[in-house]
Amino acid sequence: MxxxxxxxxxxxxxxxxxxxxxxxxxxxxxxxxxxxxxxxxxxxxxxxxxxxxxxxxxxxxxxxxxxxxxxxxxxxxxxxxxxxxxxxxxxxxxxxxxxxxxxxxxxxxxxxxxxxxxxxxxxxxxxxxxxxxxxxxxxxxxxxxxxxxxxxxxxxxxxxxxxxxxxxxxxxxxxxxxxxxxxxxxxxSSLRAWGGTPTRDGRSDPAGSFGxxxxxxxxxxxxxxxxxxxxVPHLPTTFVADGLARGDGRGNGSGPVLLSTSIDVARDLADQSDAEVLRYRTSASEPVPLRVGLLDTYRGGRWSAADDVTFVPPDNALPGPAADGDVERTTERIEVLDSGIAVPQVALPATAVGSPFPTGTWRLTVSGVPELTSRVPEYTAEYTDLEPTPEQFGSFSDLDRSAGDLRVDPDAEDAVEALLADVVEESDADTPFEVAVAIQDRLRSTAYSYSEELAEETAAGQRSEEPLVRFLETRTGYCVQFSSAMIMAARAAGIPARMAVGYLPGTVDGDERVVIASDAHAWPELYFPRLGWTRFEPTPGARTGLAPSYTREVGPATDNALPVPTPSATSSAPTPDRPQEDVPAGDTADDVGTVDTGLADVVARSWPTVAGVAAVLVLAALTPLGAWLARRRARRRARDDAERVEAEWQSLLLGLGDVGYVPSEGATPRETSRQITRAAYLTPEEQEAFGRVVDTLERARYARPGADLPEVAEDARTVRRGAVGRRRRLDRARALLLPEEGRRHWRSLVGRRRDEG
Amino acid sequence: MSQLEPDPTTTDATDRGASLDHVLQVSSRLATAMNSVIEGKQPVVRTAITVLLAEGHLLVEDVPGVGKTLLAKTLGRCIDASVRRVQFTPDLLPSDITGVSVYNQDVRDFEFRPGAIFANVVVGDEINRASPKTQSALLESMEEAQVTVDGTTYVLPRPFIVMATQNPIEMEGTYPLPEAQRDRFMARISMGYPSARSELEMLDVHGGASPLEHLSPVTDAATVQAMVLAVRQVHASPAVRQYIVDLAAATRTSSALRLGASPRATLHLLRASRAHAALAGRDHVLPDDVQQMAVPVLAHRLMPTGETQMARRSAADVLTDLLQRVRVPAPSR
Incomplete structure (x- = not known):
């Protein structure tokens, strides 16, 4: 057997x-x-x-x-x-x-x-x-x-x-x-194999007692x-082995990266790989996303690129922004050091100008996106950072409805119309720009939350198959959903809109910036006649940072408007006619504002976590609070000096016990001090303090009543500090968080309540 | 009756006894003098003085030749008081101890001739050699501090201490003290062998004449009696009394002991602890005093069970364990 x-x-x-x-x-x-x-x-x-x-x-x-x-x-x-x-x-x-x-x-x-x-x-x-x-x-x-x-x-x-x-x-x-x-x-079975002697109550099964x-x-x-x-909040999903069981045709993450512009943007954009895609330097203090492609057709829940015709650009130059000359602009420079993006895609700011690539290595689509014909790992480009004023966005009558797609997905039309009506009503927007900003602000507000996992159902349990409708119901999604929503809403308002895909500016690494695969991003571009295609950023700040600066300072109704960016030496100096001049905002105020919004954002989106953390903190503080209350109560209830000294001594013993200094059961106060002095390596000063405490306690306990008893609290504190300070950090933390004195206090309270009940 | 209860209302110095400082002074003189004779046995000397001040009697139990008798004699010599030494032998009669009424032809009446016990310090050598009858005569007078012969009661002088020695090795022809009688001794001490260094020193210093010869008394009976009264004044708080009772109870319930401490033992322990506190210059007893005195005061009264003896644990070992386990009571609220 x-x-x-x-x-x-x-x-x-x-x-x-x-x-x-x-x-x-x-x-x-x-x-x-x-x-x-x-x-x-x-x-x-x-x-x-x-x-x-x-x-x-x-x-x-x-x-x-x-x-x-x-x-x-x-x-x-x-x-x-x-x-x-x-x-x-x-x-x-x-x-x-x-x-x-x-x-x-x-x-x-x-x-x-x-x-x-x-x-x-x-x-x-x-x-x-x-x-x-x-x-x-x-x-x-x-x-x-x-x-x-x-x-x-x-x-x-x-x-x-x-x-x-x-x-x-x-x-x-x-x-x-x-x-x-x-x-x-x-x-x-192995415990039973020990056999063992029968215990007093006749049981001979050693397993039973441990069972x-x-x-x-x-x-x-x-x-x-x-x-x-x-x-515990869910960490981003990571994989034990890259590529295992989640293949996407791109292999294991190394090698050139190709953003799919036709099949399923969602999968690329949900890529959590930290493979490096791009390394670049830029002169801009607030870098812009790098565009790789454009998508303008939305059908059946998916975006796809228009069948774009490519041509060899005249003068080997990029077209640059189609904005009027009077729009304020700054020219920035971007120097790509190493691009891992596969041909024909290439990452550039949407407003890039000049000739970054050698002649013959690239073509241009009609939409204005460069496509490489052979690999160019290093290139330098200049781009224009537009700073249009709200007036330059024009009025509804100025809109050029033929400039781009205005089709709203029929399945999502109702939901989008509802969103637009709601936003317009709330913000009182009456220009296309105000409408666009209002949509953007709504999507960036705390009503929506960013998640790389789409919610399956709404709170009411409904479930919609159409991704955009589902996003508008569940209000949870990632950049594709946010951008789609903004694009559809803008189109419904009559503003031509399309989706740009590419990469976020990445993270700073020395004087360089590094873009990794999970920086893949999608954002909407809206067309305004005097400005051309203009970038908006409806995806919440936790992922994308600030919205474009020109969208940040307008509107009486933009409750969630982000503060004015910090003007810095490298970016344009503010001009007198810009409204942001009116905002009384210094550098620090801006920073604080940004942080506040960010924090509020984080709190709003992760309130269960925040509430949990708060609850844990409150619970953690409960026992130390009990200890404090117990000490205070003991001190208050002491009718004379002797009881005060006694209370102080008991508190000291419990405090020492918390870090593992427990005198033997039959130890007298003197013996206790000897044992603890030995165990805790008390310094001579601490020993003296301990001696005074013990001496006072002995007189309080054993001498004739009426003896002169000095205050010992300070000495007791010295001893406790000394003894506790020489313990390991873990023990000290436990003693701090779970003092026996506090536990006893709450237990006694509970016990009394029960007795009364 | 000389078992006077201390009267707190009297303020007379002799009645109240000496001050604690005085107790400390005299006892340290006494200790110094005794230590000069008995090399390297300070704890034993200290216990002996403690028992003297606590009005108890001392049983010195050890192998021959380690200075049992010397200790007893030294204490007697250091105090300017009457000292009698009795060598207990099988033919010693009770009347040799207590005294006897002899017919006096001159006055034509019985006249009481006091026995060996009529002294401040009585040294009983090899007490287990005497017949039980004689032993019990001694022990009765020890307990009662008086002697009754032919219907007349004679009070013994004060202070009064009996220091009996006993040899536990050579048992042939002896009558070991029964437990009931050992209980009458406040404390039992063992001399133990001296350390090599003390022994060497002893050979150098005392190689010639007896060390006792050069010893002169450092105090007298009256002073010792005053000290005894002072010791009675030492305060024993309710917590300490409780501790002593708890200790006694623990010996009675311990599964390792066949016989626990008697109520008399409890009383002796309190008195010894008072003396111990006084010797430390304190006017109140600490649990530490009780712990210090517990083994000498209690160990000889406890009887280990057969199992304990087979485990080679003595009553003192059991007691030491109990001391570590019994909680020191804090004053009750």
């Missing part, structure tokens, strides 16, 4: 199967791979039990299981390639090798859930079987169930981390329960594993 261990084998098999649960989200349909996997796990478990019953040496048991796994795997998957229909041969190996190769292709090509093709089924079931061999070998054959947790965890994490969405917290429960049960059964404690610990740990992830 002791070698057979069928219960342990069963638990090990169950644990192995439980860790494969998250795989159901990775490969669909699950039915295809579940049956062979279960079969292999059962075979491994049975072979283990059988071999152990034959009293075979442990390595032989594991070896036997491996052989059984290979044989049954071959039987399952290699039919038709078997020697005599039973034995695997080289041919079987080759066949399975091909299938595994297929599996690799599937895994690296498809995003989860990947189709359960034959290769995937073979790979998954063999891996599950291998996990079963390792777990069974460690937990049952070698009787180390705790160690078996490592392969179980590895298998669980490998499947859990590659699902593209967060896994529900309960997924951890079945494997954890199985593993804990495994540890528990073996722990109990309840172990069960308690296990349950608490399990509960924590389920609850804590729910409270």
């Amino acid at each position: 002791s070698r057979l261990r069928p219960l342990d084998a069963l638990l090990a098999a169950l644990a192995t199967l439980a860790v494969t649960l998250p795989l159901s989200g990775l490969f669909a349909p699950a039915g295809a791979w579940v049956r062979p996997s279960v079969l292999l796990v059962v075979v491994v478990a049975l072979v283990g039990v059988g071999l152990r019953s034959l009293a075979t040496a442990r390595p032989l048991v594991v070896l036997g299981q491996l052989v059984a796994l290979v044989l049954s795997g071959a039987l399952l998957h290699g039919r038709g390639h078997l020697l005599g229909g039973v034995l695997p041969s080289r041919e079987t190996g080759e066949a399975i090798g091909i299938l595994l190769g297929e599996a690799y292709t599937v895994v690296t090509t498809y995003a989860a859930p990947a189709p359960s093709e034959r290769g995937v089924v073979v790979a998954v079931s063999l891996l599950v079987g291998l996990t079963a061999v390792v777990v069974d070998g460690l937990a049952v054959t070698y009787r180390s169930p705790a160690v078996a947790g490592i392969p179980l965890l590895a298998a669980f994490l490998a499947s859990a981390t590659n699902t593209s969405t967060g896994l529900a917290a309960w997924y951890v429960v079945p494997p954890a329960l199985c593993w804990l049960a495994l540890v528990a059964t073996q722990g109990v 309840s404690l172990a069960r308690g610990v296990g349950l608490v740990a399990l509960a924590a594993a389920v609850v804590v992830p729910g409270l």
Whole structure:
């Protein structure tokens, strides 16, 4: 029986199967791979039990299981390639090798859930079987169930981390329960093996006394594993192995990056890879996003580029902005040091001018986007930073409705119209510019939240298939949704609009800036006759920073308007006719304003986290507060000096106990001071202070009443500080946060309440 | 009756006893004198003085030749008081201890001849060699501080201390003190062998004449009696009394002991602790005093169980454990 261990084998098999649960989200349909996997796990478990019953040496048991796994795997998957229909041969190996190769292709090509093709089924079931061999070998054959947790965890994490969405917290429960049960059964059986002497109450089972404690610990740990992830804010999804199970045709993140301008912008823009895309220097203090392409057709929830005609630009020069000459502008320079963007795409500010590329290496689309014909990793360009005044945006009658697309997606039309009407009504906007800014501000307001994961349902439980409608309902999305919403709303208002895709300015690295793949971004461009296509930024500031400066200072109704940017030496000096002159804003006020808005933004969007943190802080402060109250109460209730000294002493003892200095039970005050002096390495001054405290306490306790008792609080503080200060930081923190004195205070309060009740 | 209760209303110096300073002075003189004779045994000397001031009796128990008798004799010599030494032998009669009424031909009446016990300091050598009858005569007078012969009660002089020695090794032909009688001794001490250095010094200094010869008394009986009265005034707070009671109770409930401390032991422990506090110059007893005196005062009264003895643990070991476990009570609110 002791070698057979069928219960342990069963638990090990169950644990192995439980860790494969998250795989159901990775490969669909699950039915295809579940049956062979279960079969292999059962075979491994049975072979283990059988071999152990034959009293075979442990390595032989594991070896036997491996052989059984290979044989049954071959039987399952290699039919038709078997020697005599039973034995695997080289041919079987080759066949399975091909299938595994297929599996690799599937895994690296498809995003989860990947189709359960034959290769995937073979790979998954063999891996599950291998996990079963390792777990069974460690937990049952070698009787180390705790160690078996490592392969179980590895298998669980490998499947859990590659699902593209967060896994529900309960997924951890079945494997954890199985593993804990495994540890528990073996722990109990090994404890029983100790035998042991019967205790006083006649029980001779040493496992029993530890059992309840172990069960308690296990349950608490399990509960924590389920609850804590729910409270902790979700980190951005990262992957154990880049490219695994979320392939997008772009390989593993290195090599040239191509933003898809036709198929699914969403996927590119949700790219979390931190692969470097671009490295550049710029003269601008407030760099603009770098545009790579334009999308103007929205159909069926997807954006696509117009079939743009390209031509060789005359004079090898970019067209530059189509703004009137009287629009104020500054010229900035951008020097791209290393571009990892694949031909034909190239990243440049939308308003780039001049000839950044050698003749013959590029063409220009009709929309004004340069396309390379051969790779140009380094280039320098100048671009114009326009600073139009609100008047220059013109009135509704000035709008050139033929300049661009005005089509609103029919499915989303109602929702977009509603948004526009709401915004216009609220902001009282009556020029196209005011309308545009009002839309932008609405989308940047706290009513909408930025998330790379789209909400599945609205709070009311409705679910819409049309992404834009869903975004307007759930008010959660990322740049594509924000931009789409703004574009559609602008179009509904009669302002031509299109979507630009490209990269955010990236992060500063010395005097250079680095753009990584996850900086991919989409933003709307609106057409105004005197200005040409003008950039707006409806995506909230947490990701994009400030909105374009010309949209930031207008309108009586722009409640969420961001403050004026800081004019700096490199950007244009403010001119007298610009309205921002009227804003009484100094540099610091601006900064503070920005921070405030940012903070308010963050607070509004993450209020559950903020509330949780606040609750944790309040809870953390509760016990120290109790300690303080207890001390105050003791001091107040002391009827004479003796009781005051006694209270001080008790408080000191509890405080020392918090950091682990506990005198022996029968210690007198003197002995207590001796023990603590020794344990805490008190300095001579602290020893003297302790001596005074003990002396006063002895007189308070044991001398004739009426003795002269000096104040000892200061000395007690000195001792406590000295003793506590020499402990490790963790102990000190615990003593600070969870003082026994405070706990007793609350317990006594609760106890009294109960007594009264 | 000389077992006077201290009267707090009297302010007379002799009644109230000496001041604590005086107690400290005299006792340190006494200790110095005794230490000059008994090398390297300060704790033993200190306990002996404590017992003297606490009006108790001392049992010195150890192997032969370590200076048991010397200790007793030294204490007697240091105090200018009547000192009697009794060598206990099997043929010693109770009347040799208590005294006897003899018919006086001259006055034609019985006349009381006081026995060996009529002295301030009585040194009883090898007390376990006497017959139980004689032993009990001694112990009765020790307890009651009086002797009754032929219907007449004679009060013993004050201060009164019996210092009995006992040899635990050579048991043949001896009558070891029964537990009930050991209880009458306030404290038991063991001399223990001297350290190598003290022994060497002893050979150098005392190689020739007896060290006692050069010893002159440093105090007298009246002073010691005043000190005893002063010790009685030492304050023992309710918390300390509680502690002593708790300790006694712990010895009674301990599973390692067959016999715990008697109420008399409790009383002795309090008195010894008072003396110990006074010797430290304190006018109040601390739990530390109680702990210091607990082993000498209690250990000889406790009887370990058979299991404890088999585990080679003595009553003193058990007591030391108890001291570490019994909580020192804080004053109750």
